[in-house]
Amino acid sequence: MNSNQQSKVPMHAVEVSSDPGALQGARRATEDAPGSAPPSIPPGSDSEVVPRARRRTFTNADKRRILQAADLCTLPGEVGALMRREGVYSSSLSTWRRQREAADLAALAPQKRGPKVDAAARIDALQIAQLTRERDKLRVELDKAQLVIEVQKKVMALLDLLAVTDKRGNT
CATH class of the missing domain: 1.10.10 (Arc Repressor Mutant, subunit A)
Structure with missing residues (x-):
């Protein structure tokens, strides 16, 4: 390693005591000291997950x-x-x-006997009934329109007949 890449550590930090009790005592002394409180998280940071209230459910x-x-x-x-x-x-x-x-x-409550009707079949039956009523109504209107057309054809035929007889009588 180059001297540029070596980490520079103060000399007093490198020295290790051979007495483990001394280190523990030193830790205890610093932990109990009022100035050595654990670092607090600033109030604006989002490192804490805020629990969300959940409604309690019962089975x-x-x-x-x-x-x-x-x-x-x-x-x-x-x-x-x-x-x-x-x-x-x-x-x-x-x-x-x-x-x-x-x-x-x-x-x-008494249960209805017979096969159960599902909602889809009921909707289909209602739609079929509505379409059937609409078809019958349209058939009645078609019959009326065809009757009017037949009457108009007969009136045209009569007018044509009158026109032919008028030409014969005038000439």
Whole structure:
């Protein structure tokens, strides 16, 4: 190595003590010293990832379990303790109860018999019905137009007949 490329290190930094306790003591002394706080990050830097708040979601099994536990609570304050323990609001409990009742009612409702109609087939059937009505309406209009044309042909034939007889009578 050239002398230009060598790193220049002060002499006192190169010397190593043979006593490891001395180094540890020196580190401890500098760590505890008020002037040797770890370097702080300036407030304007973006090196920290800011956590984004996420809404807590509950699975259906969790909702059923919490509702069952809430239904079993009989003493005053037990439901509040349950809600604090589970991290649930009272509005969530009431919403879940409504959803459970609606699901129970839907399960008890009589089911329509026969094959299930899917949405695409229903849309196709509605479109076919609309096109059929439009076709029938256009057929009625065509029949009227053809009738008018037939009448006009007959009127023309009569006028031609009158014109021929008029020529014979005048001459």
